[in-house]
Amino acid sequence: MGEMRQNRITGEWVIHAPERGKRPHQYGNGQSSASQRPQRREDCPFCPGNENLLPPILMQLPEEQKDRWQIRVVPNKFPALTPEKGPERSSAAMSIRMPGYGRQEVIIEHPRHDLDPSGMSEMEVRRLVDAYRLRYRTALEDRNINMVLIFRNHGARAGTSLRHPHSQLIASHVVPAHVRARERIAQRYYDYWGRCLLCELLARECEERRRVVMETPGFTAFVPFAAEVPFEVWIVPRSHQADFASITSEERSGLARCLKEMLRRIREKLGDPDYNYIINSSVRYKEEEPQLHWWLQIRPRLVTPAGFEIGSGMRINPTLPEENAEILRGH
Secondary structure, three states, X not given: OOEEEEOOOOOOEEEEOHHHOOOHHHOOOOOOHHHHOOOOOOOOOXXXXXXXHOOOOOEEEOOOOOOOOOEEEEEOOOOOOEOOOOOOOEEEOOXXXXXXXXXXXXXXXXXXXXXXXXXXXXXXXXXXXXHHHHHHHHHOOOOOOOEEEEEEEEOHHHOOOOOOOEEEXXXXXXXXXXXXXXXXXXXXXXXXXXXXXXXXXXXXXXXHOOOEEEEEOOEEEEOOOOOOXXXXXXXXXXXXXXXXXXXXXHHHHHHHHHXXXXXXXXXXXXXXXXXXXXXXXXXXXXXXXXXOOOEEEXXXXXXXXXXXXXXXXXXXXXXXXXXXHHHHHOO
């Protein structure tokens, strides 16, 4: 029997219709995309030795080993947002416009063309998390930036244009309406109950255990009660933090371990599907707000939205979160 569940973070309803779903082994292509790639390509701008194809390097880790790098950060070569012009708006009749103000960076995750975070060492993923935090903080040094989004696209269906493992950062002057709506829901809950909504949801998941997949020091990974897509996973810090920049050194190690393991399980159990992951953090001026709580969201690309989803705004998930969590736990 299908049912409708409400995502308390967004207020949106999700239809769970398991009778429409596939068996878990039918998801994905059953092959690892990494196994089909060489360790280096002559025409890849992110591979070592092809620095002439890169924009200027903004940051490199480890900093003390210039010839033995793991992480490189460069400006996006084809950005939608740039910092050249200011964010001043103009209007004519009912139209409002402004320059495409912001910043876009590419975080090259590893010298190897065929190695993504699911196959990296825990220390290498920890270094990636360090890079995320450093670039996040650097982007907010521009006082015109109000939102910083760090994300990773894996596979063509997820929007990947270059196969070399990389993440991206986009910093924007404008805060999207759906982010503001999410903030308002959190604010209303806090004003009514005096508690953080995501802290409450996390406590419920830890108590019920039905959708929890794994835990590391400081973090819990679970399939949310109203997951919008099959095998969606949230990695949530157990300590209350509104802003991703607040993450401590110990917490960065816990996040790295959790992220690597969840990506490994998704790859091995679902046939290396395409996916996106996103770090959802507070916007500027709300870093210390008691109602906001950052989290990392992994969304495998296993189903395609059709006419009903596009027209109604509601998602149909052909699986049950409890069954997804059981599969990812390995039982």
